[in-house]
Amino acid sequence: MSFLVWVPVAIWLGSQGQTGWALFVVVWGVVLLVGTDTFIKPMLIARSGHLPLLVLFIGVIGGMAAWGFTGMFIGAITLAILWTVLQAWLGPNEERMAPVA
Structure with a gap:
């Protein structure tokens, strides 16, 4: 704006x-x-939400390309929710990285 x-x-x-x-x-x-x-806004959002910067950056740019200015927020929020749901569905990192006995 x-x-x-x-x-x-x-x-x-x-x-x-x-x-x-x-x-x-x-x-x-x-x-x-x-x-x-x-560039700076996605870095700050990623830091506070524990999201990878690339995921948030793609959400911001993709949202802006699809919906304009408001898409910057819509895309970032949508990808943040999807990333969180995916991480919860896959489980903690320790369980995924544990060797199979």
Whole structure:
């Protein structure tokens, strides 16, 4: 949602002849804000939920591709639930890794 702020600001700056500032706002918005939403948020969610980062990253990107902005949350939550159910169904790691006698 932050693009609703920085995109109009960049357009306004460009229309006022402030090309350097407009370019700075666009680069700042794309690199810092979009980069944070795409990479940092999944890392923080994975750390708090004990999920593999790759599972959460695929959920975020896949959700955004399927449903847009709200899909970022829908995809991550859906894959987190599916991952948790799968782990509970398979059982603890010790039971899966124990040698068969």
